[in-house]
Amino acid sequence: MNIFRHELKSLRKSGMLWAAAMIALAGLFLSLYPSVAGDTEDFRKLLEGYPASVRAMLGIHLDVISSLMGYYSMVFVYIAICGAIQAMHLGASILSRESRERTADFLLVKPVSRISIVTAKLLAACTVIIATDMVFFAVTAILAGAVAAAGYSMHLFVLLNLPLLFIQMIFLAIGLAVSVFFSRLKNVLPLSLGTVFGLYIAGALLNADAKEGAGRYLSPFQYFDSIYIIEHSGYEIQYLFAGALLIAVAVAVTCRIYVRKDIHAV
Amino acid sequence: MTVIELNHLTKHYGKSRGIRDVNLAVEEGEIFGFIGPNGAGKSTTIRTLLGLIYPTSGSAAVFGRNCTEHPEIRKELGYLPSEVFYYDNMRVIDLLNYSASFYKKDCTKRIRELAEMMDLDLKKKIDDLSFGNKKKVGIVQGLLHEPKLIILDEPTSGLDPLMQQKFFELIAEENRKGATVFFSSHILSEVQKMCSRVAFIKEGEIIKLERMSTLQESSYKRISLESAAAIRKEDFSLAGVSHLEVNGNAAKFIFKGNINAIMKAITAVELRNLSVEEPDLEEIFMHYYVKED
Known part of the structure; x- marks a missing residue:
């Protein structure tokens, strides 16, 4: 419990910053919506000028773009990237930080098992992410209400936003698992940015090629197709499973490696 | 226990x-x-x-x-x-x-x-x-x-x-x-x-x-001294002295044993300068290897 509290305290500030950044991003996009909705035809024509494959890559769907949910689902991917970077960064740094800042000699000689350290830190990271998302969601829902011309379905809005949390959990777990393989991870940011953008671009390129198929499993960004969510008010179960499996494997690998890891002197 | x-x-x-x-x-x-x-x-x-x-x-x-x-x-x-x-x-x-x-x-x-x-x-x-x-x-x-x-x-x-x-x-x-x-x-x-x-x-x-x-009982000292006249190697050829280096008026060595014995030898020389230090560990290790192996 003490490790959890300590971690939460030290993550508080960055969590608030990330929430602010994501809110700003969503706010910017949503503030553009009234003009998009007002000029739907022009806007659609403009986007029609893009080749179909580019539209697919950017997640633009012409038939739903004029509705608030359709528009939001298009811009949501950028929010998801932002959130994924936060989560990946958090995951990659939360354990490796002790070695990087040379505090491992403090924490790891305390009478606690490595497993309980991983558990406490993982819980703290999840808590920060959930708190970030809740704040983000609350503010964005208010903003969406303000710009929506007609009413909008809160249920659908929740369904569209929830993948943010899922994607973040996946990247948090990936970050953790990657970080334990380094004996001393000097710089986390390039790793986080590289992985997130790499997977995003890989997913976008694959998506442009083929809508379905095994390729979609490669990028967590493709697990939650907004059109499917809008049409079915639900998620594709096999990708939910894939995400859960990915998280479980990554956490298991983390525990296994970290428990047997040599912590070297500075 | x-x-x-x-x-x-x-x-x-x-x-x-x-x-x-x-x-x-x-x-x-x-x-x-x-x-x-x-x-x-x-x-x-x-x-x-x-x-x-x-x-x-x-x-x-x-x-x-x-x-x-x-x-x-x-x-x-x-x-x-x-x-x-x-x-x-x-x-x-x-x-x-x-x-x-x-x-x-x-x-x-x-x-x-x-x-x-x-x-x-x-x-x-x-x-x-x-x-x-x-x-x-x-x-x-x-x-x-x-x-x-x-x-x-x-x-x-x-x-x-x-x-x-x-x-x-x-x-x-x-x-x-x-x-x-x-x-x-x-x-x-x-x-x-x-x-x-x-x-x-x-x-x-x-x-x-x-x-x-x-x-x-076997405490080590590193002794360096300078004297008014030239030093002969024989002045310090007594038990416990090792790594002896004599260079004109100056001498350096490591001593192990009764400190009084070496002080007598030192006072026999007309001193200009003297320092007695703890030798660093490497020197003692060298000693261990040479003497006890």
Whole structure:
């Protein structure tokens, strides 16, 4: 419990910053919506000028773009990237930080098992992410209400936003698992940015090629197709499973490696 | 009771050597010195005791239980590393309270006592502390839960002589109260003052384990002198002198044995300058190899 509290305290500030950044991003996009909705035809024509494959890559769907949910689902991917970077960064740094800042000699000689350290830190990271998302969601829902011309379905809005949390959990777990393989991870940011953008671009390129198929499993960004969510008010179960499996494997690998890891002197 | 027990402890780091077949037993209430030059394997041994690294083969046990499998043994263990690093954005008192929170007992009084003794300002931020003051935080942090085993890894670096003195008094006091002390250092004189037994480690292997009393009889001095007239090698050719270098009016050598004997030889020379120093460990090791092997 003490490790959890300590971690939460030290993550508080960055969590608030990330929430602010994501809110700003969503706010910017949503503030553009009234003009998009007002000029739907022009806007659609403009986007029609893009080749179909580019539209697919950017997640633009012409038939739903004029509705608030359709528009939001298009811009949501950028929010998801932002959130994924936060989560990946958090995951990659939360354990490796002790070695990087040379505090491992403090924490790891305390009478606690490595497993309980991983558990406490993982819980703290999840808590920060959930708190970030809740704040983000609350503010964005208010903003969406303000710009929506007609009413909008809160249920659908929740369904569209929830993948943010899922994607973040996946990247948090990936970050953790990657970080334990380094004996001393000097710089986390390039790793986080590289992985997130790499997977995003890989997913976008694959998506442009083929809508379905095994390729979609490669990028967590493709697990939650907004059109499917809008049409079915639900998620594709096999990708939910894939995400859960990915998280479980990554956490298991983390525990296994970290428990047997040599912590070297500075 | 045996507090520390190392059995054929071996640790390889890839191809480079760590430690090889280290065997040690430290009894309850002892102050045990662990001496070796930098890179000899002192820290590797200590880190195994702390459960920070896993042995390649052999075993390390504290209070009779395996170090890497039983984190709970560290409840009774206090550790002071040679370099201390803490979470920078914390105040000293917050860090100490965080540290105390792992031991499930009230350490508030002990923290105050230790801080007062070490003259440490508890309200300061850790980033604002000098190296020496951070070290003091380390000392308080290592002792606040009144551990039964204290592991010190080159503890005095960064402490001024006055603080070193206080620190040694503190350790001696803990020892009187029953704590066992495992004291690693590369400074022999420091260990000589306190320890009852001492082990020498070199290149990953224990080369000698001795009672301090035996070692004290063979205290080493490095003597250099200058005289008014030219010095002859024969002036200092007596038992216990080694590494003798004579260069015109100057002479340098290492002496082991009764200090009075060598003083007589020195006073026979018309002196201009004289220095008597503790030889560094490498020189003594050289000695051990030459003499006892």
